[in-house]
Amino acid sequence: MLSPRLTPARMLALALALLTAPGCLVVSLNPGYDNDSIVWEPDLLGTWHDADDNVTVTIQRGEWRSYRVHYEHPIETGELTGYLTAVGDARYLDLMPARGHDHGSFLVPVHAVVRVRLQTDTLEVVPLSYDWFFARLRSARAVSDLAATFDQKENALITAPTPRLRRWLRAQPPEGPTFGAGATFTRKSPD
Numbered sequence: 613m614l615s616p617r618l619t620p621a622r623m624l625a626l627a628l629a630l631l632t633a634p635g636c637l638v639v640s641l642n643p644g645y646d647n648d649s650i651v652w653e654p655d656l657l658g659t660w661h662d663a664d665d666n667v668t669v670t671i672q673r674g675e676w677r678s679y680r681v682h683y684e685h686p687i688e689t690g691e692l693t694g695y696l697t698a699v700g701d702a703r704y705l706d707l708m709p710a711r712g713h714d715h716g717s718f719l720v721p722v723h724a725v726v727r728v729r730l731q732t733d734t735l736e737v738v739p740l741s742y743d744w745f746f747a748r749l750r751s752a753r754a755v756s757d758l759a760a761t762f763d764q765k766e767n768a769l770i771t772a773p774t775p776r777l778r779r780w781l782r783a784q785p786p787e788g789p790t791f792g793a794g795a796t797f798t799r800k801s802p803d
Contacts, residue, residue, distance in 0.1 A: 636767065637739075637742060637767040638724070638739065638741070638742050638745050638767070638770065639722040639723060639767055639768070639769055639770065640722060640723045640724075640725060640769070640770035640771075640772075640777060641720070641722060641723075641769065641771050642723070642770075642771075642772065642773055643723050643774055644697055644699070644706040644723060644725035644781065645695045645706050646697075646774055646775070646778070649697045649698055649778070650695050650696065650697055651703070652677050652696065653696055653703070653730065656671050656705075656730060657671055657673060657679075658670070658799050659671075659800040660735050660797035660798065660800065661797060661798060661800050662795050662796065662798075663798075664796075665685070665795075667683065667685050667795070668683070668800070669684075669797060670682045670683075674693060675711070677695065678693050678711070679695070679696070680692075680693065681693070681694045681707060692708060692710055693708055693710050693711045694706060694707045696728070697778075699778055700782045702727055702781070702782075702786065703727070703728050703729070703730075704725050704726065704728065704781065705725075705726050705728045705737070706723050706724075706725050707723065707725075708721050708723045708724070709721045724739070725781070726740075732799075733799035734799075735796070735797040735798075735799070737795050737796075738791050738792065738793075738794035739792045739794075740768075740790060740791060740792065741791055742768055743792070744790050744792075745768035746768060749761065749762055756783075757776065757779065757780055757783075758770060758772050758776065758777065758780045759771045759772040
């Protein structure tokens with residue numbers, strides 16, 4: 613269950629920002645995509661808004677088959693690189709710090725993998741459930757076939773290699789407990 617301070621859109625903004633506040637995120641050391649699974653969806657391009665928490669996300673074409681993602685949330689703004697990947701019938705957007713920026717030798721870029729569903733002018737974004745991972749990791753129960761731990765700030769950190777992460781995602785039921793509350797964005801018309 614989400615804590616009262618983390619509404620779905622706020623969780624999305626935090627995931628997009630890859631903030632390091634304790635107990636907020638499920639991130640992966642390895643990407644959720646591989647070169648063969650990257651897909652391109654031009655309908656993702658545009659500006660999207662979640663009115664519930666006043667979050668705006670602008671998605672533009674990036675280099676190769678990537679997306680440049682700019683987000684604005686009342687508490688911060690930022691830039692990310694995203695890759696859309698197919699895992700079975702589902703689509704996931706793998707978000708990480710913007711490529712091309714040197715973040716220093718001691719910072720490791722992590723990936724936030726969120727499930728996306730696009731229907732015309734509505735974009736649903738569903739993160740992995742921090743609460744589910746937290747309960748599993750705190751009780752020392754295994755996260756079936758997926759290596760995971762807490763990082764120093766108590767984010768859930770998936771350490772499994774990409775192929776294992778993709779197999780695990782494929783095995784998760786879309787409405788199962790491993791996914792958190794979604795946020796719904798609507799496309800903003802150009803001014």
